[in-house]
Amino acid sequence: MQPVGAAAPLRVDIAEKTFRSSEGVSMTALKDLAFEVRRDEFACLVGPSGCGKTTTLRILLGLDTDFTGSFQLPRNESSRIAAVFQEPILLPWRTVEQNVRLALPKDMRDTDLTPLFDSLGLSQMRSLYPSELSLGLARRVAVARAFAIEPAMLFLDEPFVSLDEQTAERLRYLVLAVWSARPTTALMVTHNVREALMLSDRIILLSARPAHVQGYFDIRIPRESRSPQVMSDLARSFRQKFPGIMRGELGQP
Ligand SMILES: Nc1ncnc2c1ncn2[C@@H]1O[C@H](COP(=O)(O)OP(=O)(O)OP(=O)(O)O)[C@@H](O)[C@H]1O
Numbered sequence: 001m002q003p004v005g006a007a008a009p010l011r012v013d014i015a016e017k018t019f020r021s022s023e024g025v026s027m028t029a030l031k032d033l034a035f036e037v038r039r040d041e042f043a044c045l046v047g048p049s050g051c052g053k054t055t056t057l058r059i060l061l062g063l064d065t066d067f068t069g070s071f072q073l074p075r076n077e078s079s080r081i082a083a084v085f086q087e088p089i090l091l092p093w094r095t096v097e098q099n100v101r102l103a104l105p106k107d108m109r110d111t112d113l114t115p116l117f118d119s120l121g122l123s124q125m126r127s128l129y130p131s132e133l134s135l136g137l138a139r140r141v142a143v144a145r146a147f148a149i150e151p152a153m154l155f156l157d158e159p160f161v162s163l164d165e166q167t168a169e170r171l172r173y174l175v176l177a178v179w180s181a182r183p184t185t186a187l188m189v190t191h192n193v194r195e196a197l198m199l200s201d202r203i204i205l206l207s208a209r210p211a212h213v214q215g216y217f218d219i220r221i222p223r224e225s226r227s228p229q230v231m232s233d234l235a236r237s238f239r240q241k242f243p244g245i246m247r248g249e250l251g252q253p
Contacts, residue, residue, distance in 0.1 A: 010037040010060075010153060010185055015069035016210075017055055029055045030067070031210035037202070039074055040183040044196035047206030047214075053189040056211070057083075057155050060187070074152050074185045080105070082146035083155040086162065088138040090130040097126040100145045113148060119181065120144050120174050136167040140174065147178050156188035160195060172198060176223060197234045198226060205242060217241060 017030035029052040037043040045053050058064040060071055061083055073081065082103075090099045100113060117123045120140045130138055139159060146154055159175070160168040176199060179186065190196050196203045203217040217238055221230060 009039055009041075009072075010074050010187065011072040012036070012056070012060065013069050013071065014056070014059060014067055017052070017059065017064075017067040028210040030059075030212075032212050033069075033206075035204050035213050035216075037074075037185055037187055039185050041201045042179060042183075042186045042188070042199055043202045043204055044200040045187060045189045045204050045206060046191070046193060046196050047211060048208050049191070051206050051209045052211035053206065054157055057157050057187070057189055061155060076152040078105070078150065078152055080149050080151045081153045081155070082149055082151035083157070084139070084142050084146045084159045085157050086159065088130075088135075088142040090138060090141055092130050095127050095129055096122060096133070096141050096144075099130070099141060100148050103145045103149055105149065108149070111148070113144075116144055116148055116178070119178050134167075136163050136171060139163070139171060143171075143175055143178065147182065147184070150182070151184060154184045154186040156186065158189055158191070160190070160192070175199070180223065193238060194231070194235065197231060197238065199223070203238070215242060 012033065012035050014030050014033040016028060016032075018026050018028045020026045033052075033056065045056065047053055055064070059067055060073070061081065073079070091102070094102065097113070097117075100116075101109070104111060114123070117126060120143060122137070122140055122144060125133070125137065130141070133141065143159070160171055163171065172195060188196075188199065193203070197219065201219055203219070205214045205217065206212070207214040219234060221234070226234070
């Protein structure tokens with residue numbers, strides 16, 4: 001085990017995760033799933049529908065302890081974990097600002113959140129209630145809440161789905177800007193290879209169920225240099241490396 005503050009990565013080594021129904025039917029979702037995410041790296045977990053991506057996140061978040069194997073979360077001064085889900089899960093009777101502040105640990109209660117709200121375009125919305133927000137804005141609040149606690153590890157489960165493409169793209173750029181200002185070890189689940197190519201340092205491609213790592217795709221080009229031409233070259237390299245991945249199956253690369 002590494003001391004607090006050391007450059008500890010996320011280490012995942014799940015031997016097996018099997019769901020058993022009350023009728024005794026069992027279904028193995030994950031088998032020998034092992035990977036690492038280096039400290040302050042943004043990694044994407046990509047794989048076919050139903051292969052076990054959300055199951056993996058639930059295990060890493062401590063929401064499911066019924067598996068064999070182990071994992072180690074990265075640590076910094078805090079060892080805090082944050083998550084952004086498809087559903088923003090905001091308290092309806094609290095304002096935007098209160099929803100974000102409630103997540104803060106005691107020693108951060110007085111933090112000035114202005115730069116964070118500014119960078120996510122939420123400055124004018126601090127006193128609104130969740131019912132007054134569109135889904136896109138509510139997701140921004142969920143992103144603000146996740147980054148506000150300065151986590152050692154950030155998990156994101158399809159944070160851009162069910163948004164129209166323009167709103168999704170704007171949110172991708174906002175997440176990129178916030179993440180770039182404060183790089184955090186992050187693992188994001190997505191179906192969308194183009195999104196993964198835009199945001200991540202490393203794509204971890206999972207097999208069909210039971211999920212294991214089929215391969216890695218490392219992107220060493222800085223995000224700000226990923227022009228449309230570079231993105232299309234990256235997509236071509238991705239398809240060449242993983243020819244079995246059909247267009248449309250995982251989103252349009
Ligand atoms: N609580 C549960 N009980 C039984 N089976 C489950 C449970 N949760 C998930 N599963 C099954 O485990 C498999 C993996 O599900 P999971 O939601 O992790 O996949 P996923 O890769 O996130 O899928 P998608 O990309 O469609 O969101 C699926 O076959 C799913 O039906």
